Amino acid sequence: xxxxxxxxxxxxxxxxxxxxxxxxxxxxxxxxxxxxxxxxxxxxxxxxxxxxxxxxxxxxxxxxxxxxxxxxxxxxxxxxxx
Amino acid sequence: xxxxxxxxxxxxxxxxxxxxxxxxxxxxxxxxxxxxxxxxxxxxxxxxxxxxxxxxxxxxxxxxxxxxxxxxxxxxxxxxxxxxxxxxxxxxxxxxxxxxxxxxxxxxxxxxxxxxxxxxxxxxxxxxxxxxxxxxxxxxxxxxxxxxxxxxxxxxxxxxxxxxxxxxxxxxxxxxxxxxxxx
Numbered sequence: 001x002x003x004x005x006x007x008x009x010x011x012x013x014x015x016x017x018x019x020x021x022x023x024x025x026x027x028x029x030x031x032x033x034x035x036x037x038x039x040x041x042x043x044x045x046x047x048x049x050x051x052x053x054x055x056x057x058x059x060x061x062x063x064x065x066x067x068x069x070x071x072x073x074x075x076x077x078x079x080x081x082x
Numbered sequence: 083x084x085x086x087x088x089x090x091x092x093x094x095x096x097x098x099x100x101x102x103x104x105x106x107x108x109x110x111x112x113x114x115x116x117x118x119x120x121x122x123x124x125x126x127x128x129x130x131x132x133x134x135x136x137x138x139x140x141x142x143x144x145x146x147x148x149x150x151x152x153x154x155x156x157x158x159x160x161x162x163x164x165x166x167x168x169x170x171x172x173x174x175x176x177x178x179x180x181x182x183x184x185x186x187x188x189x190x191x192x193x194x195x196x197x198x199x200x201x202x203x204x205x206x207x208x209x210x211x212x213x214x215x216x217x218x219x220x221x222x223x224x225x226x227x228x229x230x231x232x233x234x235x236x237x238x239x240x241x242x243x244x245x246x247x248x249x250x251x252x253x254x255x256x257x258x259x260x261x262x263x264x265x
């Protein structure tokens with residue numbers, strides 16, 4: 001596994017936890033414990049995304065620090081890096 | 083409104099191509115119990131949901147199904163890279179290939195194009211939630227098939243979702259039933 005893949009996997013793991021928490025919160029919107037947990041995961045996720053985007057380009061269109069529109073850059077999620 | 087994130091929900095990296103397997107997996111993309119139908123079902127049914135919790139739940143699940151759709155597309159795409167004519171014929175992938183080459187098209191394993199008749203949207207929340215529950219059960223059935231088990235880790239992840247989505251629907255039906263009987 002490349003360094004890029006490893007970092008992406010860490011990001012995916014955090015995002016996955018957040019998706020799960022979101023589904024729970026949708027039916028239990030007043031659960032403060034779970035809201036706290038969501039904040040914890042988000043705090044964990046943000047620096048990982050920042051680290052990834054600085055090195056490998058944007059994960060969302062909002063993040064485009066360079067002078068070039070790096071959103072278009074390969075690889076796209078379904079590509080195999082060969 | 084949807085915002086794209088340039089990342090699969092779970093990574094897909096397939097080293098060895100396998101067009102015969104792709105022919106079966108494609109049904110998870112556009113077949114009767116596939117992810118396209120799953121997504122369209124939730125995202126259509128949500129409009130007539132009477133409670134904010136239900137609107138939120140169906141929106142979020144329907145969105146997640148789009149993630150799954152993208153992963154299945156990636157699987158089929160990677161399984162059918164750089165094929166020779168002989169490989170295509172030998173695997174029985176030629177029937178798909180003659181119409182779509184290696185483009186990703188929503189069909190069932192038997193080649194029937196995606197059909198919205200595979201899901202319902204009745205505008206009655208109890209009816210629609212039950213239909214969603216039935217759909218999750220059908221999807222679990224599909225994921226248990228032998229061909230699915232070759233992607234053990236990946237299918238396990240999808241399976242977890244199919245096990246997790248029903249409780250939210252059951253919760254919704256219970257809450258709705260209580261609310262309706264009180265009104």
